Amino acid sequence: DFTWDEAKKVGLRSVLLMRAFNIRHGYDASVEGPSPRYGSTPESGPAKGHGILPVWEIVLDAYYKGMKWDRKTGKPTAEALRESGLPELIPDMWPDSL
Numbered sequence: 001d002f003t004w005d006e007a008k009k010v011g012l013r014s015v016l017l018m019r020a021f022n023i024r025h026g027y028d029a030s031v032e033g034p035s036p037r038y039g040s041t042p043e044s045g046p047a048k049g050h051g052i053l054p055v056w057e058i059v060l061d062a063y064y065k066g067m068k069w070d071r072k073t074g075k076p077t078a079e080a081l082r083e084s085g086l087p088e089l090i091p092d093m094w095p096d097s098l
Contacts, residue, residue: 013084016076019069020089029074032060 002010033039034052041051052059064071068080075093082090090097 013086016084016086019076020093023075
């Protein structure tokens, strides 16, 4: 019996936990990119000739901004972690800021 807002909050917290796990295990922003298939330019259909790669960095910038992730490192910001009820992850993500 979740409200829409409660479901969004739980979903965001889950994404932040997965991201923190990945960061702890060596994943960072340098490996963000579309798969070869997703990044390819369609050869037919309504999107023919229009691929994601020319605008990939713009899309990624907007996503990181919306998620409140640091664009350089890919880490969730301390603000995002606090707002989502995960302040205990801040020392792991940002040890130099304490």
